Amino acid sequence: MLDIKLIREHPDVVRENLRKRGNGEKVQILDELIAHDNEWRRLLTEANKLRHERRGITNSIASLKKEGKSIQAQISKGRMLDKEIVAIEKRRDEYKEKVDHILMRLPNLLHESVPVGEGESGNVEVRVWGKPPDFSFTPVNHLEIAKNLELIDDKRGAKVAGHGFLYLRDDLVLLDLALQRFAIDFMIKKGFNLVEPPFMMKRRPYEGVTDLSDFENVMYKVEGEDLYMIATAEHPLAAMYMDEVFLEEDLPLKLVGVSPCFRKEVGAHGKYTKGLFRMHQFNKVEQFAFCLPENSWDVHEDLQGNAEELYQELQLHHKVVNVCTGDIGAVAAKRYDINIWMADDVYREIGSNSNCTDYQARRLNIRYREKEGQSPKGFVHTVNNTGIATSRTMMAILEQHQKSDGTVSIPDVLVKYMSGIRNLKLH
RNA sequence: GCGGGGUUGCCCUAGCCUGGUAGGGGGCAGGCCUGCUAAGCCUGUGGUCCAUCGGGCCGCGCGGGUUCAAAUCCCGCACCCCGCGCCA
Structure with missing residues (x-):
């Protein structure tokens, strides 16, 4: 498996490697991988923000309870957020799965001394x-x-x-x-x-x-x-x-x-x-x-x-x-x-x-x-x-x-x- | 195959009964102190994402469930240890 960071930072190196291997069809899945990875990271960041917000609610419930105040408003707020989180994380995981699926199928980077040839x-x-x-x-x-x-x-x-x-x-x-x-x-x-x-x-x-x-x-x-x-x-x-x-x-x-x-x-x-x-x-x-x-x-x-x-x-x-x-x-x-x-x-x-x-x-x-x-x-x-x-x-x-x-x-x-x-x- | 015990960060360990920010020790790294060494003290320690400083999320064997909230409660599974059974 290749390092995803290498793919993000030097996609051209990976693309050239696939061409040398004669895996032309894999250049396309590499581009898909990069797009999916971007989308995954976007959704991850979004999900993390929502989770952060959700944690704030959970913590506020604990302190409201200590003070003997009503927690009903916070609970329903939390439930609304949960729905959003579940939806976003489902999409996040779908993209992560696509990324991993492709990542497992990309071949290793070749050493420079490997001759280019067919069969x-x-x-x-x-x-x-x-x-x-x-x-x-x-x-x-x-x-x-x-x-x-x-x-x-x-x-x-x-x-x-x-x-x-x-x-x-x-x-x-x-x-x-x-x-x-x-x-x-x-x-x-x-x-x-x-x-x-x-x-x-x-x-x-x-x-x-x-x-x-x-x-x-x-x-x-x-x-x-x-x-x-x-x-x-x-x-x-x-x-x-x-x-x-x-x-x-x-x-x-x-x-x-x-x-x-x-x-x-x-x-x-x-x-x-x-x-x-x-x-x-x-x-x-x-x-x-x-x-x-x-x-x-x-x-x-x-x-x-x-x-x-x-x-x-x-x-x-x-x-x-x-x-x-x-x-x-x-x-x-x-x-x-x-x-x-x-x-x-x-x-x-x-x-x-x-x-x-x-x-x-x-x-x-x-x-x-x-x-x-x-x-x-x-x-x-x-x-x-x-x-x-x-x-x-x-x-x-x-x-x-x-x-x-x-x-x-x-x-x-x-x-x-x-x-x-x-x-x-x-x- | 059956019964019991276990799996927490680099390592060891507490926490689980009784749900509310994972604590301690060791190692390692950096710093302070010091004439030098030792000791002592402070900080850090995994993965990942965003970002300028910095911050967030995840992580207690794995996967589900309950709950506003799970290392902790419930269910399933894997692996390890002990005992029993079977066996070349």
């Missing part, structure tokens, strides 16, 4: 690590490899849970767990605190962390309960400190969350949905940080470095892109994606890293104070970054580390987490 094609490459594998045979996709090795059962997954669900089997389950343990140990060494969050959360904290359209397109709702299945550990991690105030010396607070992720993937038609790439359920180790506003850009780069190191240790060729205005999403001020090479010679997203600045913190009311005993100074910044999404990482390992005989070699760093297994092969 994925507008993303700008900033780094490449490694090269495409030099195969002496025609590489095949991970689903084919995994099915040949009897490590994935997609037919039964579909039978039992529907499209987008798989049974993982045997060594692929071990690989999933190995990736999680590898990433967890890595992040702990980097000074992160390990957290397993709740896998469901209530609506109010959920509204604090995400775009409202996600409630239709992304999250599963638990029927009959005020609970949603988490789409990523980022969400419960961000909401963990809702309505709290950090002490400046405790920041940055870096958390590594491990959890399954549940996503409806509404509107995924036409996108690449093969095998492990786009599923309704997968496991992820997530980096998350709360930090001071002045540090968030450093922390953002810091987490990016961690993610790149992870894929380097796994010997996975990838590219880093600065995600453009048309592809970045509402919550982030800046985002890097890591795109992984796949066997069809296409690079696909394996993780992303977003600085959300104070956008989530304002919605969640997470602040910081300079010293114990002082009042809060401002909102913290939040940064979230995929450490390892096991599904897409397994996919990349299968495709990049496949061999001509249909087996797959396990990256060295994972072997100790795989009970010594060095290859995926048919048993």
Whole structure:
């Protein structure tokens, strides 16, 4: 959520931001917001004047009573005023609701380094690590490899849970767990605190962390309960400190969350949905940080470095892109994606890293104070970054580390987490 | 799931029975005093709106209700603590 004061004082900045994002239609709702906010403030001031008058009457009744005088005239005067107050406050609240409604729908302000562009094609490459594998045979996709090795059962997954669900089997389950343990140990060494969050959360904290359209397109709702299945550990991690105030010396607070992720993937038609790439359920180790506003850009780069190191240790060729205005999403001020090479010679997203600045913190009311005993100074910044999404990482390992005989070699760093297994092969 | 207790400002706490401007302590910030330090004393402390000084409104877990007037009375809900029950 943006600061309403910023919108009042610098509407041109916000308007320009919406244009850059290609949210032309939102420029209009911004103008509506400003008009509604003006009207809200006018009605608020008017209501406050009436309430002030009303308080005077109430107080005069108390003193008249003490003197034993009649209070009837004051009571009827008060009743008249009450009617006016109720009417004005009803209108005031209607405008306030309109203001909040729009405010919750405006995207975050972009960082100046975000490239302007439309869709994925507008993303700008900033780094490449490694090269495409030099195969002496025609590489095949991970689903084919995994099915040949009897490590994935997609037919039964579909039978039992529907499209987008798989049974993982045997060594692929071990690989999933190995990736999680590898990433967890890595992040702990980097000074992160390990957290397993709740896998469901209530609506109010959920509204604090995400775009409202996600409630239709992304999250599963638990029927009959005020609970949603988490789409990523980022969400419960961000909401963990809702309505709290950090002490400046405790920041940055870096958390590594491990959890399954549940996503409806509404509107995924036409996108690449093969095998492990786009599923309704997968496991992820997530980096998350709360930090001071002045540090968030450093922390953002810091987490990016961690993610790149992870894929380097796994010997996975990838590219880093600065995600453009048309592809970045509402919550982030800046985002890097890591795109992984796949066997069809296409690079696909394996993780992303977003600085959300104070956008989530304002919605969640997470602040910081300079010293114990002082009042809060401002909102913290939040940064979230995929450490390892096991599904897409397994996919990349299968495709990049496949061999001509249909087996797959396990990256060295994972072997100790795989009970010594060095290859995926048919048993 | 049942019973009891609780939720007041940055923190702790009084006020609730018996409705009438939320009091005290601590912390923090600023000031006074002081040769220096400590102590002491004074002022301030959340959100928001209008405005030149300044002033108003809101805020006692959340939402309703009663009343001229609600932290206080009534109803509903959430969360926390204790005990009981059930349970991997």
